[in-house]
Amino acid sequence: MEYEAVIGLETHVQLNTKSKMWCGCANAYGAAPNTQVCPVCLGLPGVLPVPNEEALRKTILTGYLLNCEIPRFAKFDRKNYFYPDAPKNYQLTQYDKPSTANGFVEFEFQGGLSRVRITRAHLEEDVGKSFHFDRNSGVDFNRAGVPLMEIVSEPDITSADMAYEYLNALKDILLYGGVSDCDMEKGMVRCDVNVSVRPVGSTGLGAKIEIKNMNSFSGVRRALEYEIPRQIEVVKKGGKLIQSTRRWDDTTGITEEMRTKEHAHDYRYFPEPDMMPLAPTEEWLADVRKLVVELPLARKQRFIREYALPAADAETFKNDVALGNYFEPLAKQSANPKALANWVINNLRAKLTETNEREKTEQAELGIEPADLQLTTLADLKFPPAALLELVALVEAKTISSAAAQQVFAEMYATGQAPAAIVQEKGLAQVSDTGAIEKLCDEAIAASPGPVADYRAGKAAALNALKGYVMKLSKGKANPALAGDILERKLKA
Amino acid sequence: MAATDIDVKYVAHLARIGLTPDEEATMSARLAGILGYIEKLKELDVTGVEPTAHAVPMVNVLRPDVVCPSLPHEAALANAPAQANGLFLVPKIVE
Amino acid sequence: MPNALSLNQLSISELTGRLARREISAREITQACLDQIARVDGTVHAFISHNPADALAQADAADRELAAGVTIAQKPLLGIPIAIKDVLAVKDHPLNCGSKILGKFVSPYDATVIEKMRAAGAVIFGRLNMDEFAMGSSTETSAFGITRNPWDPARIPGGSSGGSAAAVAADEAIATLGTDTGGSIRQPAALCGCVGLKPTYGRVSRYGLTAFASSLDQIGPFTKNIEDSARVLGVISGLDPKDSTSVDVPVPDYVAALDGNIRGLKLGVPKEYLIGGLDPEVKASVDAAIQQYLALGAEIVDISLPHTDYAVATYYIVATAEASANLARFDGIRYGQRVDGADPLELYTRTRGAGFGAEVKRRIILGTYVLSSGYYDAYYLRAQKVRTLIRNDFLAAFKQVDAIITPTTPTAAFKIGEKSGDPLQMYLSDIFTISCNLAGISGISLPCGFTTNPKLPIGLQLLGQPFGEATLLKLAHAYEQSTPWHREKPGTLA
Numbered sequence A: 001m002e003y004e005a006v007i008g009l010e011t012h013v014q015l016n017t018k019s020k021m022w023c024g025c026a027n028a029y030g031a032a033p034n035t036q037v038c039p040v041c042l043g044l045p046g047v048l049p050v051p052n053e054e055a056l057r058k059t060i061l062t063g064y065l066l067n068c069e070i071p072r073f074a075k076f077d078r079k080n081y082f083y084p085d086a087p088k089n090y091q092l093t094q095y096d097k098p099s100t101a102n103g104f105v106e107f108e109f110q111g112g113l114s115r116v117r118i119t120r121a122h123l124e125e126d127v128g129k130s131f132h133f134d135r136n137s138g139v140d141f142n143r144a145g146v147p148l149m150e151i152v153s154e155p156d157i158t159s160a161d162m163a164y165e166y167l168n169a170l171k172d173i174l175l176y177g178g179v180s181d182c183d184m185e186k187g188m189v190r191c192d193v194n195v196s197v198r199p200v201g202s203t204g205l206g207a208k209i210e211i212k213n214m215n216s217f218s219g220v221r222r223a224l225e226y227e228i229p230r231q232i233e234v235v236k237k238g239g240k241l242i243q244s245t246r247r248w249d250d251t252t253g254i255t256e257e258m259r260t261k262e263h264a265h266d267y268r269y270f271p272e273p274d275m276m277p278l279a280p281t282e283e284w285l286a287d288v289r290k291l292v293v294e295l296p297l298a299r300k301q302r303f304i305r306e307y308a309l310p311a312a313d314a315e316t317f318k319n320d321v322a323l324g325n326y327f328e329p330l331a332k333q334s335a336n337p338k339a340l341a342n343w344v345i346n347n348l349r350a351k352l353t354e355t356n357e358r359e360k361t362e363q364a365e366l367g368i369e370p371a372d373l374q375l376t377t378l379a380d381l382k383f384p385p386a387a388l389l390e391l392v393a394l395v396e397a398k399t400i401s402s403a404a405a406q407q408v409f410a411e412m413y414a415t416g417q418a419p420a421a422i423v424q425e426k427g428l429a430q431v432s433d434t435g436a437i438e439k440l441c442d443e444a445i446a447a448s449p450g451p452v453a454d455y456r457a458g459k460a461a462a463l464n465a466l467k468g469y470v471m472k473l474s475k476g477k478a479n480p481a482l483a484g485d486i487l488e489r490k491l492k493a
Numbered sequence B: 001m002a003a004t005d006i007d008v009k010y011v012a013h014l015a016r017i018g019l020t021p022d023e024e025a026t027m028s029a030r031l032a033g034i035l036g037y038i039e040k041l042k043e044l045d046v047t048g049v050e051p052t053a054h055a056v057p058m059v060n061v062l063r064p065d066v067v068c069p070s071l072p073h074e075a076a077l078a079n080a081p082a083q084a085n086g087l088f089l090v091p092k093i094v095e
Numbered sequence C: 001m002p003n004a005l006s007l008n009q010l011s012i013s014e015l016t017g018r019l020a021r022r023e024i025s026a027r028e029i030t031q032a033c034l035d036q037i038a039r040v041d042g043t044v045h046a047f048i049s050h051n052p053a054d055a056l057a058q059a060d061a062a063d064r065e066l067a068a069g070v071t072i073a074q075k076p077l078l079g080i081p082i083a084i085k086d087v088l089a090v091k092d093h094p095l096n097c098g099s100k101i102l103g104k105f106v107s108p109y110d111a112t113v114i115e116k117m118r119a120a121g122a123v124i125f126g127r128l129n130m131d132e133f134a135m136g137s138s139t140e141t142s143a144f145g146i147t148r149n150p151w152d153p154a155r156i157p158g159g160s161s162g163g164s165a166a167a168v169a170a171d172e173a174i175a176t177l178g179t180d181t182g183g184s185i186r187q188p189a190a191l192c193g194c195v196g197l198k199p200t201y202g203r204v205s206r207y208g209l210t211a212f213a214s215s216l217d218q219i220g221p222f223t224k225n226i227e228d229s230a231r232v233l234g235v236i237s238g239l240d241p242k243d244s245t246s247v248d249v250p251v252p253d254y255v256a257a258l259d260g261n262i263r264g265l266k267l268g269v270p271k272e273y274l275i276g277g278l279d280p281e282v283k284a285s286v287d288a289a290i291q292q293y294l295a296l297g298a299e300i301v302d303i304s305l306p307h308t309d310y311a312v313a314t315y316y317i318v319a320t321a322e323a324s325a326n327l328a329r330f331d332g333i334r335y336g337q338r339v340d341g342a343d344p345l346e347l348y349t350r351t352r353g354a355g356f357g358a359e360v361k362r363r364i365i366l367g368t369y370v371l372s373s374g375y376y377d378a379y380y381l382r383a384q385k386v387r388t389l390i391r392n393d394f395l396a397a398f399k400q401v402d403a404i405i406t407p408t409t410p411t412a413a414f415k416i417g418e419k420s421g422d423p424l425q426m427y428l429s430d431i432f433t434i435s436c437n438l439a440g441i442s443g444i445s446l447p448c449g450f451t452t453n454p455k456l457p458i459g460l461q462l463l464g465q466p467f468g469e470a471t472l473l474k475l476a477h478a479y480e481q482s483t484p485w486h487r488e489k490p491g492t493l494a
């Protein structure tokens, strides 16, 4: 019998608000332990939570981006469980009345489009962070009370790779919406994975096994690559899987059982009496809808369609939003957006990366912390975006050769000088004067007896060496196509 | 289910309250009496009645996303039963 | 001066007048209270602790402000010593909630009511005894010993704010703050013969009040008379951005409302409050009060609150469920008295097993049970629905009447130990006060007479519309001014 996996994901995402969910402590990563805490987020006696409007706004915006319904009534509940990193020993979350529900995510997978339904995206709070020592543990509550959004998918995922692509698509959407910084290194995105197996063709669900607290997408993929065959193996051998929670060990690459259903928690959910329910008004929702952005996939498809870009280039602009945003207004004015994209991706981005690498090294030597690095961005470029358009036009008009264009670009990147001025100043205009090129061709033929002999012996490729010689003699200014024609004519004569 | 069926040991575990066997026995008896009394709510027909979670119902009570000063570090840890390196120390967390 | 009252026996109104005229100093008032504590608190034990030096320093600061020309209009409580129930957070003061579990906890912040009272110039002092985590009706569950009723030290002062009531009755403070979840202000006020006001839910910020039952708790004043109650309420009321459940209703001038004119106001007498356990002397006093209101020009209307009989059961589900979560934070991790264990689970069970008293454990376990898997609908959800019915009873009644008049308690103060063995009997003694919290309305208790032998205070309860405190105070004031009860003082305490 063939088996298939049924996978659902619960993805926890820290929202990038300025302050925490219930108090005014800063929501910022990396501070010294217990320096971003107050009576509220330490759960001292007598404190009360007041929900952060921006966190709610970002949750609703996420709902819109995930094609969710926005219920007109939502509320917070207490989820009761004791854990040293939970300051109140209950977590405030949205249990049966979440702020968003019933959406979906669409993404490219295996050459087609896949859709995973979203059960809900609800708002809750993060807990503190524990550090483990030999004999005890220590807790830092800086993270406690950071707004956390939990995005729950339906069990529509069927493979480790699909889970991986879903997570990446989700992350892109959240980044696009500006709701989270999604920095995996900083633990801003964490996943619980629910996975079961069943015979292909059956519609029932097997015993649900949860793998808790994964903090990388590749970890999720690897865990599933281990867990799915493990479950199939158990079932094939006639064993029985029971509902349980497992832990993924990234070093050994295996999952281990943590607890079974009999030891499941009894969370005793009940409506939070310290906070009022949420009933977003039409007006408030309309303001949130103004924040809705184009989804990554839609953007990629549109770039392919409107600018005739190869998929790879459109993918680059999807992933590098700033670069895409730099490109798009220029593309609208360009006669050849495809060539423009090539310049933006292969020259501009490469140059910027090179600059940034140099800046990082220099600033690191000065002892500047990684978080405080001052790096050049697209907004800091010395030349105006229109200069790039001008450069591409010069190449298109064959005014300069592509080799010369590289020089022009290097110069305008360094100085901000206009391309035409650089061409003029450096005398880089392409020579299309037949008489002048003929002379150079004669010179090249005279100086290169070897290639000439090769060409005449039938090696057509030898022409390139001669063409290169002509270009060198012309300091890159000769029109290469014209030079080729003339050489050919002369050699065949 | 009869109200006297309360499993005090289990519920005390959920509430993380250690009880001596004596306490457990007294607790069972007392709770049985109270739960017996509470049963009277079942006399009422509450079909169609909305639950009251708040005595003065309001909606959308929110705060603006503004950062305010946190506690000074020493004040944050001043009441800690055990601390080291700025952390609240606890027995080793195993899960 | 024979028969002259000493400063600690005077009301806020009297003291602020004399302060304004510079006849006395704030230091003298505070000192008088401290002297009285030294004299009687060995018997009464209203205070868990107090810091005389800190209180006097605040009084001196008030004197400096008075000397600099700050007026009572600017700071209505300037120089008035007000003591605080041990459930409210006062910066740099201990906070124990009458429990062992908080250990040496010192609050790093002020409750909003404390901030407001500081801004009004009050001298904030002392930690007043209470039932542990406000769970009780006699102050016998405190981990810091029992408080005695100033009228008869063999009797309880009521609870949970027993210390707050006893301190005012024994003139150890000019006024105090307490909290009321099911009657914890009104009941001890009645049993100790002072004025206790429970404001409408949301009238006063709960920020800094260690929650027992979040949807029921309110902070309110204990005072020697109605005018003082109005003064303190005016200071502590109002919207607080730190409390999502505080309500944005303007704070009227409560003192100005005390014009004595209650002609035509309608008082409802609920038939369900004439229960079997009602003490005849209590009933007689309340009946006399009703006659007095008629004499003052009020109308008396018979009303019905049909779900009264379900209030205690509803309350013990709602309050314990909320408490089970509210008290989860007392775990020995971030603060409080830790009992170590091999792992966090053992630490929790030991800390909470050793730190909480029997009544608190009982209520946490009951609350945990009613929320646990499979029971939520039968208990908690049903109780919330019955709560709606109870609230609707009151809202319907308030379409007919301006306030409701009842006894505060079925009996006067009972003897220490008399009911502590039977929690259910103790719970049922709150029968008249509990509905008010479930409905979220306002309520006040004021003296309306005494039992004869022994002489113990009897309390009259008035229940008002949501945010109807001005009317409630006006009605209470008219009665108070026409009767002698509030001027009576307990006999000598040794």
Ligand SMILES: [Zn+2]
Binding pocket: A020, A023, A024, A025, A036, A037, A038, A039, A040, A041, A042, A145, B070
């Ligand atoms: Zn905070």
